[in-house]
Each structure stands twice: as C-alpha cells, then as structure tokens.
Amino acid sequence: MKKDTPATLRMTRRGFLAASALGGAALVACGRSDTSAKPAAAGVADRISAVDAARPHTGKSVTAQLTPGPADIDLGGVHARTFAYNGQVPGPLIRANVGDEITVSVTAGLDHATSVHWHGIALRNDMDGAAPATPDISPGASFTYRFTSPYPGTYWAHPHTGLDTDYGLYLPVIIDDPADPGRYDAEWIVMLDDWTSGVGPSPDQIFEQLRSMSAPGGAPMPGMGGMGPAPGTRGPNGSRPSELLGSDGGDVTYPYYLVNGRIPTAATTFTAKPGQRIRLRLINAGADTAFRVALAGHRMTVTHTDGFPIQPTDVDALLLGMGERYDVTVIAGDGVFPLVAAAEGKNAVARALLSTAAGSSPDPSFRPPELTRQIGTVETFIAPTQFNLPPSSDVALQARLTGTMARYDWMINGHPYDHTVPLTIREGQRATLTFTNASMMWHPMHLHGHTFQVIKADGSPGPRKDTVIVKPMQTITVRLVADNPGIWMLHCHNGYHMDAGMMTTLDYTG
Ligand SMILES: [Cu+2]
Missing domain, CATH: 2.60.40.420 (Cupredoxins -  blue copper proteins)
Known part of the structure; x- marks a missing residue:
C-alpha cells in the first residue's frame, strides 16, 4: 500500500487542481443535478420501437450481469477502496455480434442511483442508460437493459450519473460483425484511465474543490489540505499546455494513470508471437485526461475510430480524448515493447507491455520516441x-x-x-x-x-x-x-x- 502524502492544491494560469495522494478519502455522493428535460413524447416512443424492429436481429442473445458496488481494487501494489462493476476494474467485457439481443441485468449496489450507458452504440433510446430516456436505478434495485447494436465496433459502458465513471465504473463492449471476421491473429483491448479514487481525493471532493475555488472567497474545502505551492506556481506534476490540445491537458492531476487497471510499475503484459498481426482496441475511459499512445518500436495502422472504419493510415502515435476509441493493427516485433499512454500535458504515463520474446523492459517512466513522431488526430483520418x-x-x-x-x-x-x-x-x-x-x-x-x-x-x-x-x-x-x-x-x-x-x-x- 502506498504511503499517504499530504494533499496539495496547485494553481496554474487556468487554476489547476492536483489530486495528490490523500489517503482514506470517503466516497461522497454529492447531489445530482436534476433536469428539466422530459421523457420522449408518445409519438416518438412509438417510433423508437418501430426503428428498433427495423434493426438487424439475429435471434441470438447474449446475457451479462453487472453489479456496480463498493470494491477493494489492487492497482498493482496500490490498493483502492472504490466503486467497480463486479469487483473489477475494468469491469467484465461484454461481447456480441451485430443484431444479437444483449441482455444485461444490473443490480445497483451504490449508495445513490446509477445507470449503465452504452457509449457509442446506436441503440434504442429507452435503453441508452441516461436519464430521462432511461430511468436511473435506485440503490438496491435492479434493471435489465435489452438492446441490439446495428453496427460492429469498439464501444464501452459507464454510468451516466454524477462522477461515477471516475470511481472506476467502466467496461469494454465489443460488437463483432460475423460477416467480417477481421484479418488479425490476436486482439488486445486497452482501456486507459486517470485514477484518484481511494488513493487521493475522491472525484466528488475534487469537483467540490474545483467549484469552491471559483466561489467568492473560495477556499480549499476542509480536509483537502491546501498546503501546496502558492497560486501561480506549478508543481512537479503540474499540467502544462499541450500543443495537440491547444490548452492545458486537463483540470486535475491524478496520482496514477492506468492501462487496464494497472499502474506503470505493475503493468499488464500481453503475450503474442513475433510477426503476428495484433488488433489493439484503444479506449479512453478517463475523466479529465487525453492520452497520447504509442507502442515502442512499432508503427500502427489505424483502421477504425469510435467503432467506424477509416481508410487505413499509418501513424507512430495517436491522440485520444475522453470517450474516444481507436482500433489499430501492428505487426508484432521480437522482444518486449512498452505500450505507453502519455497523459497529455500532465507529465506522467500509463503503460502496458507487449511481449513476444524473452527480454527486459525499460524503466516505467520510459517514453518511446514514437510519441513525438507522426501523431494521428481527428484531422489525420477519413472515412471510406x-x-x-x-x-x-x-x-x-x-x-x-x-x-x-x-x-x-x-x-x-x-x-x-x-x-x-x-x-x-x-x-x-x-x-x-x-x-x-x-x-x-x-x-x-x-x-x-x-x-x-x-x-x-x-x-x-x-x-x-x-x-x-x-x-x-x-x-x-x-x-x-x-x-x-x-x-x-x-x-x-x-x-x-x-x-x-x-x-x-x-x-x-x-
Ligand atoms: Cu469540457
């Protein structure tokens, strides 16, 4: 278990909050904002069902159970008391074919209402997992999401309630097209995240701090420290302007950045054979961090973004904002190669390892030169x-x-x-x-x-x-x-x- 260090509050030009380690932070459920929006009108409700009937339906079904609730998560020697789906971060993969009926039973184990939103899927509106289209699930209650996806691709799921996602509630969703099995030998799902819950201030505490700094006479809230460098200075972990983003990387520096739930010093290893074609499905599940991703020693052929094909394009690195996905293929080299996701503008990295042969890996803070070569952004790509x-x-x-x-x-x-x-x-x-x-x-x-x-x-x-x-x-x-x-x-x-x-x-x- 990592030793606690005092919480610090750091200000930059824009006012920048550092979520440095603050042990034992309570999980706080803050008030959720209400909405003036109302459920779909009657005519629209009829059309939701009519449009759904016209979606492809295979007659097959895929079922899953999700239990969002408190969990003790091992991030790799660092333990976090947080929220998770089924006690794991990321939550369990949900995978189906286009047109399969996906049936997901959710039993809400949080102390506040939550939901599961199917990010990117063009599903029927009343299963979207975001109020008011779908009601949130009360504590202790159950709800079953039932939907099909009309398109294949790389998606993910997370709550659409408050800051729940930033506590660790997220999971990958992959929709396959049986007519297009894809030309690859192995598949590596890579979920990126910025992490503070249970090891630093809670996301709700951070939010309160961001708000209170803006309030007249605003001051750090009790228990948040505030002993950091004076306003206007930047700590060693401070955010700096990102050329790619045109601004600071984000509003919060996190204690850790994760690939598939692990800190860099305890990175997961994906094993393959030299020469194999590997499809990586990159998903940014972070709350406040864009990641610049590169696989040391490899060029990446980018084939899809947000589930949809793009004309295959080779790059050295890729920029992913929160919620974005990119699929790439690589031809695996011979050795051990770090997959590095640099937290854009935040001077820290997340990483995993690709291993195809015996070998040692470089230092956990290693940044491959690919990160500063040709970087793919939305401007780089076009659809077929x-x-x-x-x-x-x-x-x-x-x-x-x-x-x-x-x-x-x-x-x-x-x-x-x-x-x-x-x-x-x-x-x-x-x-x-x-x-x-x-x-x-x-x-x-x-x-x-x-x-x-x-x-x-x-x-x-x-x-x-x-x-x-x-x-x-x-x-x-x-x-x-x-x-x-x-x-x-x-x-x-x-x-x-x-x-x-x-x-x-x-x-x-x-
Ligand atoms: Cu924004």
Whole structure:
C-alpha cells in the first residue's frame, strides 16, 4: 500500500487542481443535478420501437450481469477502496455480434442511483442508460437493459450519473460483425484511465474543490489540505499546455494513470508471437485526461475510430480524448515493447507491455520516441467513401461551448444542463451540428445514439465519430442523419465539465 502524502492544491494560469495522494478519502455522493428535460413524447416512443424492429436481429442473445458496488481494487501494489462493476476494474467485457439481443441485468449496489450507458452504440433510446430516456436505478434495485447494436465496433459502458465513471465504473463492449471476421491473429483491448479514487481525493471532493475555488472567497474545502505551492506556481506534476490540445491537458492531476487497471510499475503484459498481426482496441475511459499512445518500436495502422472504419493510415502515435476509441493493427516485433499512454500535458504515463520474446523492459517512466513522431488526430483520418453521410442539410444545429476555470461554469448555448434549451430535430432530417468553442479549454464532445461525420477544416469529409475533440476557440461542424428517435444527451466527456453542466439534449420532435 502506498504511503499517504499530504494533499496539495496547485494553481496554474487556468487554476489547476492536483489530486495528490490523500489517503482514506470517503466516497461522497454529492447531489445530482436534476433536469428539466422530459421523457420522449408518445409519438416518438412509438417510433423508437418501430426503428428498433427495423434493426438487424439475429435471434441470438447474449446475457451479462453487472453489479456496480463498493470494491477493494489492487492497482498493482496500490490498493483502492472504490466503486467497480463486479469487483473489477475494468469491469467484465461484454461481447456480441451485430443484431444479437444483449441482455444485461444490473443490480445497483451504490449508495445513490446509477445507470449503465452504452457509449457509442446506436441503440434504442429507452435503453441508452441516461436519464430521462432511461430511468436511473435506485440503490438496491435492479434493471435489465435489452438492446441490439446495428453496427460492429469498439464501444464501452459507464454510468451516466454524477462522477461515477471516475470511481472506476467502466467496461469494454465489443460488437463483432460475423460477416467480417477481421484479418488479425490476436486482439488486445486497452482501456486507459486517470485514477484518484481511494488513493487521493475522491472525484466528488475534487469537483467540490474545483467549484469552491471559483466561489467568492473560495477556499480549499476542509480536509483537502491546501498546503501546496502558492497560486501561480506549478508543481512537479503540474499540467502544462499541450500543443495537440491547444490548452492545458486537463483540470486535475491524478496520482496514477492506468492501462487496464494497472499502474506503470505493475503493468499488464500481453503475450503474442513475433510477426503476428495484433488488433489493439484503444479506449479512453478517463475523466479529465487525453492520452497520447504509442507502442515502442512499432508503427500502427489505424483502421477504425469510435467503432467506424477509416481508410487505413499509418501513424507512430495517436491522440485520444475522453470517450474516444481507436482500433489499430501492428505487426508484432521480437522482444518486449512498452505500450505507453502519455497523459497529455500532465507529465506522467500509463503503460502496458507487449511481449513476444524473452527480454527486459525499460524503466516505467520510459517514453518511446514514437510519441513525438507522426501523431494521428481527428484531422489525420477519413472515412471510406461508403461511410460518408450526405452533404445536404435540412437543419443547422449549434452548440456554443463556454466556461472558465475561474467560475467553473461550463455550459452549452449559455445554459448549464438544469436550464438547458434542447436542440430539436425531426426523424429523417439531415443536420449539421456546429461546435463553437468560445472557451480557453478543449472539450471532447459526445453525442449519444448517433455516429456523426466530422467535416475537416478544408470542407472535406473526415472520419465518422461519436466523440470529437474541439480545441479552444475552434469551430468544428459535423453531419448527422436523424435516424434514431428519442432524447439523446449531447455533452462534454470531461466528467467534471459535464457535472458542472456542460450538457444538453438532442430531442426528436413528433
Ligand atoms: Cu469540457
């Protein structure tokens, strides 16, 4: 067990919170913000079932049980009292074919209501796992999610309640296409995370601190220390501007960064044979951290993002914002190779090892040179033409992103979520959605139930995505087709920005 060190609070230009180790932090369930949004209108509810009937259905079913609850997790010699699905981080893999009925029984073991959201899957709205489309599950109650996925791909699941995800509640979801088995010999699922729960301040304590720093006369809350360097200084773990993100990496420095639930000094090892073609499925489950990922000694051929194909493109490293996924293939070299996920702008790494032969691995803090060579970002990739969405548009939707660290008032279109004015669309419409970032922080913007197409700076079609990084003062327009009726969350996937209110809904009107 790691020895506790005093909590420190560090400020940078933007005001930056360091979640240094603070042992024995209680798990605090803070008040959840209510929403003015209402469940889908009756006509829309009928359409949800009609659209679902038209999805592919194999007649086969896949079942799983999930129990979110308190757990003692071994991060690799560091133990954390936290929340987890079925007592493990990441939670158990859920895997099915396109069209299979996925039946997941959830028994809620937390002290507050929770949900399971199926991130990226274009499923029926009333199984999305985000209120108000799906009711949250009360403590001790059970709920069964039943849905099919119309598309194959790399997805993941996590609660859509408060900061639950940042306590360790997440799991990979893989949907296979039996008609396209894929040309690879081995598969490596890689879940990236930033970790504080049970070893530093709890996510709820961090959120309260971020908010209280912005309050008039705000001061560190009791028990949070506050003995750190004076405001304006930056600690050894402090965030620094990221060239790739155009701003600080995040609002929080974490005690640890994990690959598949393990700290770098206790990294997991994936074993393969030299020359094998390995498919990596990279998933960023972090709350406040973008990761720059590279496999030492290898180039990566990027084949998919957010579940959808892209024209295969070779890179040395990849940038993943929170909620994003990339699938890559590598031809395994001969030896032991660190897979390094550098916490962007945070001066720390997460890692795992690929082993195909006997050998030693470099120091846990080793950064492979690939990290600073050719880095794939959303601008690097394009969809195969058959995945392009139609360029014509019936409606232009706007999402203006604002907020400051000083006020911690992250909003969409001038309102926090509890006062939001939903965006509206009618089934069958083709839309553009324009994200205008009027803040000095980057935001990974995520839309539920749809995969949009990013339009690049030069106007050409980019990749299909459900989560896209919008840099400070950047405007990004995406196309989408309104083919999945319901009420869908549209939000920043920074857990702290989202909890502060950076969320709205895209509502289908009857
Ligand atoms: Cu944000």
